[in-house]
Amino acid sequence: MxxxxxxxARSASRPSTRPSSRHAWGAAFAAAALLGLISPAGxxxxxxxxxxxxxxxxxxxxxxxxxxxxxxxxxxxxWALLTNDADSNxxxxxxxxxxxxxxxxxxxxxxxxxxxxxxxxxxIKLGKADGCATAWKVVSGEDGFKLEDQSSRTVAHKTxxxxxxxxxxxxxxxxxxxxxxxxxVA
Numbered sequence: 001m002x003x004x005x006x007x008x009a010r011s012a013s014r015p016s017t018r019p020s021s022r023h024a025w026g027a028a029f030a031a032a033a034l035l036g037l038i039s040p041a042g043x044x045x046x047x048x049x050x051x052x053x054x055x056x057x058x059x060x061x062x063x064x065x066x067x068x069x070x071x072x073x074x075x076x077x078x079w080a081l082l083t084n085d086a087d088s089n090x091x092x093x094x095x096x097x098x099x100x101x102x103x104x105x106x107x108x109x110x111x112x113x114x115x116x117x118x119x120x121x122x123x124i125k126l127g128k129a130d131g132c133a134t135a136w137k138v139v140s141g142e143d144g145f146k147l148e149d150q151s152s153r154t155v156a157h158k159t160x161x162x163x164x165x166x167x168x169x170x171x172x173x174x175x176x177x178x179x180x181x182x183x184x185v186a
Contacts, residue, residue, distance in 0.1 A: 101135035
């Protein structure tokens with residue numbers, strides 16, 4: 001208590017232009033929570049340690065208008081894409097452990113049993129969990145985290161029109177890597 005009293009007396013005698021360390025830690029904690037980087041124990045951690053398997057989340061593209069993931073029919077399959085509107089949650093997903101990554105299952109789809117994200121050359125289609133379930137690796141990124149498939153291709157999206165999701169090893173004009181954050185479904 002003696003040390004606290006002295007430092008409190010010292011800080012009371014001169015104005016501070018910096019926020020207190022308690023406020024700085026509070027702000028850092030709040031920022032980590034917004035990015036989905038808080039573990040169930042409540043401390044900042046890596047994205048994969050913050051994921052609770054079996055829990056419904058909205059997977060939000062933090063670098064593209066906070067648009068959530070959803071799906072749409074194209075060529076007799078459901079394909080993953082970002083919602084058309086900014087600040088729209090999209091369709092909830094559930095992550096399950098698989099090897100050193102996670103499978104991603106949409107909580108709804110147009111065909112029963114075809115609800116699991118499968119990375120194919122054309123994009124990310126919803127397939128059967130026992131057939132084409134990609135183990136997605138969570139990689140820390142600048143605006144949240146990125147997802148990589150088993151071939152180290154990172155999820156990317158089109159930047160105009162329908163924002164279809166697909167695996168990419170490099171970015172071409174009109175596309176961008178997708179940074180995600182998780183928001184628990186209430």
